[in-house]
Amino acid sequence: MSPSIPLARAAPWLTAIAVCGGLAFDAWLPRVGHSVANGFVLAVFAIALKLATAHERRSLFVCVVLATLGEIFLCFGWGIYSYRLGNLPLFVPAGHALVFATGQALAQRVGPRFVRGVFVTSLVGTLTLAAAGFTVDVLWFVLVLVCWMHRVGRPLYAVMLPLALSVEILGTAVGSWRWHESIPYFPLTSFNPPLLAGSFYCMLDLLVLGVGRLWWARSRAKSAEVAT
Numbered sequence: 001m002s003p004s005i006p007l008a009r010a011a012p013w014l015t016a017i018a019v020c021g022g023l024a025f026d027a028w029l030p031r032v033g034h035s036v037a038n039g040f041v042l043a044v045f046a047i048a049l050k051l052a053t054a055h056e057r058r059s060l061f062v063c064v065v066l067a068t069l070g071e072i073f074l075c076f077g078w079g080i081y082s083y084r085l086g087n088l089p090l091f092v093p094a095g096h097a098l099v100f101a102t103g104q105a106l107a108q109r110v111g112p113r114f115v116r117g118v119f120v121t122s123l124v125g126t127l128t129l130a131a132a133g134f135t136v137d138v139l140w141f142v143l144v145l146v147c148w149m150h151r152v153g154r155p156l157y158a159v160m161l162p163l164a165l166s167v168e169i170l171g172t173a174v175g176s177w178r179w180h181e182s183i184p185y186f187p188l189t190s191f192n193p194p195l196l197a198g199s200f201y202c203m204l205d206l207l208v209l210g211v212g213r214l215w216w217a218r219s220r221a222k223s224a225e226v227a228t
Contacts (some may be wrong), residue, residue, distance in 0.1 A: 007051045008108070018044040018098050019167055022091045026084070027174035041091035041098075048098060060097045063208045067096035070204060080190070081179040088227040091175075095167075100205060103163055107156040116120050118158040119148065125195045136188040140196035147202040153209065157202040164198030 010042040026033040049057055071088050074080055083089060122144060126137040147157045171177050172193050179192045 004179040005051055007048060007056050007101055009103040010046065010051050011098065011105045014044050014048050015098040015102040016096075018091075018095060019170065022095065023170055023174050023176055024200075026089070026091075026176045034087070034091075038090040041094050044188040044225055045094040045098060048101060052101075057100070060123060062211050063097040063100045063204065066204055066211070067093040070200065074200070079180065079184050081177055083177045084175055096201070096204065099163060099167060099201065100208060103156050103160045103201070103205065106159045106163070110155050110159060115154050115158040118161055120197060122161060129191060129195055131217055134189055134191040134194070136183050136186070137194050137196045139183075139186070139188060140194060143199035143203055145195045146198060147199070147206050150206060156205055158207060160179040160201045161196065161198035164166075165193070165195065167202070168193035168197045174198050176192065 018041045021044075022037040025037040029036055043062075049060060050106055052060060068088075069090055075082060075088060083092075122141065124140045129135075129137050144157070144161070148154060150157075172179065179190050179194060179197070181189055181192070183190055
């Protein structure tokens with residue numbers, strides 16, 4: 001793949017290859033699947049870094065760091081889901097970064113109607129699942145509302161919700177991870193996967209964008225000091 005291809009064009013394809021290939025290796029090779037999937041996804045992630053601009057590369061690295069911390073908290077601290085081998089596969093944080101890059105690329109192509117449609121569908125789906133006894137999505141919808149307050153980022157969050165749900169459906173279907181029915185510390189129950197698992201991706205995106213803006217502001221401030 002030529003370095004002249006911008007990451008925005010390549011990200012959806014790279015993400016599809018990484019997710020489908022990584023999950024296939026993890027599912028079909030029970031003993032060494034994690035290791036093979038790790039190497040495969042990290043290789044795809046390296047291609048993404050090569051195609052990225054300096055600013056995009058910083059965002060991807062920030063995403064990997066924050067995704068790792070979030071996974072440690074959600075998986076081992078809170079315990080709301082677990083991976084097949086009880087560990088945190090290396091391909092997961094890199095996969096988060098690829099999905100983030102894809103969300104940013106696709107968000108540029110959606111309009112207000114799509115954004116409103118995703119929000120309304122999320123609300124209706126949350127209420128429907130709650131009526132059926134799967135109540136945790138009410139909590140995840142609160143996270144969506146927090147992200148939705150950032151108006152500029154709404155197209156990104158609207159893309160991330162169905163995109164993340166697609167990844168979650170694939171991952172849970174092949175058994176790479178599973179969401180626990182009972183949520184620790186809360187009298188809530190979860191479907192596997194929950195409808196709004198993408199709310200965590202939205203929060204991750206919000207944090208990445210926030211850290212990126214701070215990083216960029218500090219870089220500009222340092223450049224200004226050097227210039228003077």
